[in-house]
Amino acid sequence: MATRTARTAWDGTLTEGAGQVELTSSGRATFDVSWPRRAEDEALGVTSPEELIAAAHSSCFAMQLSALIAEAGGTPQSLEVTADVSLEPDPAGGFRISGVDLVVRGEVEGLDAAGFAKVATAAKETCPVSKALTGTTVTLDAALA
Secondary structure, X not given: OOOOOXXXXXXXXXXXXXXXXXXXXXXXXXXXXXXXHXXXXXXXXXXXXXXXXXXXXXXXXXXXXXXXXXXXXXEEEEEEEEEEEEEEEOOOOOEEEEXXXXXXXXXXXXXXXXXXXXXXXXXXXXXXXXXXXXXXXXXXXXXXX
């Protein structure tokens, strides 16, 4: 299977420094990162590890869900997935990702609401990013559009 690479160049201290993260494998983008923007509510055009994890989780979940819908006899027409990744102080020191909230709305032929909820729950448990986040609380709100 494939390996993907990202690279970060950082200059300076945590609180005064800044960097850029590059999506090296695809060559598609380079994003600014900084601690102040990571810790504040407003990103102001600067990304964070949590936003990148949210992107990874929402896309991974959507792919896994589409596969499981097909296995269950349905046909996904469209899936819209949002992942909210939260950062908070860790009681043991430093910070931690405290949770991920997944929300999916789907247009699916061949599955009713209960069938969709069942495959969405299975996708949450089996997508590779969910597995990588073992130990983090992941919630799911799944409904047909």
